[in-house]
Amino acid sequence: MSKPEKFFDENGLRLDGRRVDEIRPMKIEVGVLSRADGSCYLEWGNNKVLAGVFGPRELHPRRMQRPDTAIVRYRYNMAAFSVEDRIRPGPNRRSTEISKVSREAFEPVVMTHLYPSAVIDVFAEVLQADAGTRTAAINAAAIALADAGIPMKGLVSACAVGKVDGKLVLDLGKEEDNYGDADLPVAMTQDGDITLIQMDGNLTQDEFKEAMEMVKVGGKQILEIQREALKSKFSQFKTEEIEEAAVIETPEPDATIDETVGIETEVDESVETDTEVIETEDDNEKVGAVFVEDDANDKEPDENTDDEDVEEGEINE
Ligand code: CDP
Numbered sequence: 001m002s003k004p005e006k007f008f009d010e011n012g013l014r015l016d017g018r019r020v021d022e023i024r025p026m027k028i029e030v031g032v033l034s035r036a037d038g039s040c041y042l043e044w045g046n047n048k049v050l051a052g053v054f055g056p057r058e059l060h061p062r063r064m065q066r067p068d069t070a071i072v073r074y075r076y077n078m079a080a081f082s083v084e085d086r087i088r089p090g091p092n093r094r095s096t097e098i099s100k101v102s103r104e105a106f107e108p109v110v111m112t113h114l115y116p117s118a119v120i121d122v123f124a125e126v127l128q129a130d131a132g133t134r135t136a137a138i139n140a141a142a143i144a145l146a147d148a149g150i151p152m153k154g155l156v157s158a159c160a161v162g163k164v165d166g167k168l169v170l171d172l173g174k175e176e177d178n179y180g181d182a183d184l185p186v187a188m189t190q191d192g193d194i195t196l197i198q199m200d201g202n203l204t205q206d207e208f209k210e211a212m213e214m215v216k217v218g219g220k221q222i223l224e225i226q227r228e229a230l231k232s233k234f235s236q237f238k239t240e241e242i243e244e245a246a247v248i249e250t251p252e253p254d255a256t257i258d259e260t261v262g263i264e265t266e267v268d269e270s271v272e273t274d275t276e277v278i279e280t281e282d283d284n285e286k287v288g289a290v291f292v293e294d295d296a297n298d299k300e301p302d303e304n305t306d307d308e309d310v311e312e313g314e315i316n317e
Contacts, residue, residue: 003175073103078126164176
């Protein structure tokens, strides 16, 4: 790929015909892997990403366990065939860095304190790369986590913004990424709190402020696409199936569980001991993900670190 002569046409449109503030088309399929607890296939422009979530499950070796919380592991990986030049399989400096910052992008939303001593594994496999793969992977991982029924305060959405030929552009394409002046990938919660921000290149302070405004708008658009994908998967199930699939085991039977993304939930008192059944009241709004109000996270972590308890159902396998 060589540097294009110009990045904008006479109408100000980009190489692929987009406006400066337009994201590439995104397609999301939920629950594509039968062996994962949650999964997602996402296409974004020419990016193709598969995310799988496993857990919460007991962490081995046990010495790695944290008695007050689950840990989240996130592996971003590019398939050897995902780029023009073959990539050597296995972790490298870039994938290690992306895995770390992506894991941190989920820290504020995943309610890890509900699963002491457990691990939640997130795998993001890039099958085809065309700029913006870390953000594509985060968008897919958020859906996979929701599909796995991991309690979250909300979804995480990610998008990059950058500068090309002196102009700010949303969601950089491949040439814009390779030959542009700046690349600023950002992840955010549904409330607009930033959970990941990185930058290549240079922006002035004013450009940076404007870029952040642009990327927040992009993030909101992506959030809508993510919500629609989740709704379209879970709205096809009957209420009984949702009840069965949404049994969340928590250490505190009276923990307040509520939804913030189109799901109505309530505690079923008839269910024994530590189990909560999430029910949907509106048949058209059934989503398997569990989102929990902010203040629920403030309660004391479960003190009980007894291994037996863990085996008896602290972890939702
Ligand atoms: O993909 P993302 O924009 O998050 O990360 P990047 O490091 O800015 O990479 C930009 C693009 O360069 C990737 O999406 C790939 O298309 C390409 N790339 C590549 O061809 N070979 C690599 N080893 C890494 C990236």
